[in-house]
Amino acid sequence: MGITGLFLISFLMVHCFLNSLIFINDGGETFNLGAEFMAKNWVIRAMEIVLFGGLLWHIIQAAVLTRENKKARPVAYAASNPSANSKWYSRSMGLLGTILLIFLIIHLRHFWVVSRFTDEITSGKETLFNEMKEVFSQLWVVILYCLAMVSLGYHLLHGFKSAFQTLGWNHVKYNSMIEKIGVIISIVLPVLFAAMPIAIYMGLIK
Amino acid sequence: MSGNMNLTLKVWRQKNKNAEGKLVNYQVKDISPDMSFLEMIDVLNEQLIVKGDEPIAFDHDCREGICGMCSLYINGRPHGPKDRITTCQLHMRSFEDGQTITIEPWRAASFPIVKDLVVDRSAFDRIIASGGYVSVNTGNAQDANSLPIGKEDADLSFAAAACIGCGACVAACKNASAMLFVSAKVSQLALLPQGQPERYLRVHNMVAKMDEEGFGNCTNTGACEAECPKGISLSNIARLNRDFFVAGIASDN
Ligand code: HEM
Numbered sequence: 001m002g003i004t005g006l007f008l009i010s011f012l013m014v015h016c017f018l019n020s021l022i023f024i025n026d027g028g029e030t031f032n033l034g035a036e037f038m039a040k041n042w043v044i045r046a047m048e049i050v051l052f053g054g055l056l057w058h059i060i061q062a063a064v065l066t067r068e069n070k071k072a073r074p075v076a077y078a079a080s081n082p083s084a085n086s087k088w089y090s091r092s093m094g095l096l097g098t099i100l101l102i103f104l105i106i107h108l109r110h111f112w113v114v115s116r117f118t119d120e121i122t123s124g125k126e127t128l129f130n131e132m133k134e135v136f137s138q139l140w141v142v143i144l145y146c147l148a149m150v151s152l153g154y155h156l157l158h159g160f161k162s163a164f165q166t167l168g169w170n171h172v173k174y175n176s177m178i179e180k181i182g183v184i185i186s187i188v189l190p191v192l193f194a195a196m197p198i199a200i201y202m203g204l205i206k
Numbered sequence: 207m208s209g210n211m212n213l214t215l216k217v218w219r220q221k222n223k224n225a226e227g228k229l230v231n232y233q234v235k236d237i238s239p240d241m242s243f244l245e246m247i248d249v250l251n252e253q254l255i256v257k258g259d260e261p262i263a264f265d266h267d268c269r270e271g272i273c274g275m276c277s278l279y280i281n282g283r284p285h286g287p288k289d290r291i292t293t294c295q296l297h298m299r300s301f302e303d304g305q306t307i308t309i310e311p312w313r314a315a316s317f318p319i320v321k322d323l324v325v326d327r328s329a330f331d332r333i334i335a336s337g338g339y340v341s342v343n344t345g346n347a348q349d350a351n352s353l354p355i356g357k358e359d360a361d362l363s364f365a366a367a368a369c370i371g372c373g374a375c376v377a378a379c380k381n382a383s384a385m386l387f388v389s390a391k392v393s394q395l396a397l398l399p400q401g402q403p404e405r406y407l408r409v410h411n412m413v414a415k416m417d418e419e420g421f422g423n424c425t426n427t428g429a430c431e432a433e434c435p436k437g438i439s440l441s442n443i444a445r446l447n448r449d450f451f452v453a454g455i456a457s458d459n
């Protein structure tokens with residue numbers, strides 16, 4: 001769980017950096033260059049397979065974990081006050097992850113399927129940047145992306161530091177640093193990702 | 207006496223392991239705020255016995271916070287509303303006159319209910335028996351300082367050894383995971399020179415036993431540490447994870 005989680009975060013950082021190129025506001029020129037590099041580079045192509053494997057593995061582990069943990073407490077408490085001892089998002093990782101999964105399916109349909117399985121982009125008819133502008137002209141998509149990014153933020157707020165604990169990377173010297181980096185990542189990544197559909201919908205990116 | 211309290215209790219009653227249980231309402235009157243929680247149940251049980259009813263079964267022994275026998279999930283928290291204490295150290299002044307208090311047993315598949323509020327925690331004993339010891343004959347007491355141990359390690363080991371095996375960590379965890387307990391029992395020995403020869407075999411065997419007993423998996427919510435009456439630290443779980451990882455790749459068991 002920890003290894004696959006951290007691996008997915010490392011992907012998200014690269015993904016977020018490349019997509020943030022739209023904020024240069026040069027009509028998508030730099031962004032399209034980046035996208036083209038990613039599409040043609042065989043190392044990236046190979047990593048894409050590893051990425052899907054990692055995501056799948058993360059989901060399988062999550063499903064097994066959830067099942068085993070439900071079985072460990074078959075009878076629920078009549079009165080329960082869990083907020084007295086833990087954060088709601090640390091107890092809701094499965095729910096937050098499921099929201100992310102639903103989002104990912106729609107997200108992949110929007111961009112990945114179009115760029116890999118149609119000739120829209122490869123034929124030069126369309127650019128990924130234009131595809132982005134078209135998709136983000138729909139209000140429901142913008143709202144969906146924003147909600148998903150709230151889920152992502154909370155998933156990572158627990159997930160990042162949790163992964164270090166799971167892997168045993170815990171030391172009084174570094175614990176507070178790990179915690180801080182986790183908080184920063186959980187805010188910066190979702191905010192940047194959410195800013196993309198919002199900015200495009202509002203016509204700020206030309 | 208003035209300042210005494212009247213309370214409504216909702217108590218889990220269950221005849222035996224296989225019987226259906228349910229919450230039953232009781233009224234207790236004129237409870238002194240200086241009584242301990244267990245003494246309050248004693249008062250209720252006296253009433254029940256006088257009426258010819260079956261008294262409520264609950265675990266307790268030392269009644270001074272050291273044996274780990276008392277349990278009780280009180281108003282949604284193990285050992286009640288206060289931090290760092292056991293139920294026997296909880297006093298009625300932590301409640302208000304007229305309050306309703308729900309009292310349930312620890313809930314975990316690995317802690318089957320024996321009767322009413324009593325659960326069978328022998329799964330913990332079986333985990334200890336699977337490796338929570340040092341197999342050497344110690345012989346006579348050694349000279350002081352013949353085995354130097356760093357002060358920090360000694361302190362950490364001692365802090366881990368404070369675990370009284372009460373099971374509040376399992377009761378509090380949404381996954382009914384026993385990781386805090388097992389990590390304390392692994393750590394107290396992993397930090398000392400005497401624990402080194404069997405260090406990786408121990409963690410391997412104890413984790414295997416923990417899984418076999420049906421406890422859930424740790425997802426690091428931290429509920430255990432927050433509810434532990436002895437303040438056992440989550441860093442023990444990280445140590446267990448580290449040692450378990452080494453046991454998996456580098457030892458021959
Ligand atoms: C696709 C749907 C996803 C599902 C269903 C899902 C589900 C879960 C679940 C159930 C956990 C473990 C619960 C816990 O530790 O409390 C978890 C942990 C984690 N997830 Fe996800 N997740 C998903 C996507 C992601 C993504 C996209 C990322 C990263 C960007 C991520 C990062 C993490 C991390 C770092 C952890 C912590 C690992 C640990 O506890 O040791 N997850 N996830």
Ligand code: SF4
Pocket residue numbers: 368369370371372373374375376386387390430433434435436437438
């Ligand atoms: S770790 Fe704490 S809560 Fe768990 S059994 Fe030991 S003393 Fe009780």
Ligand code: FES
Pocket residue numbers: 265266267268269270271272273274275276292293294295
């Ligand atoms: S009865 Fe011994 S710790 Fe409470």
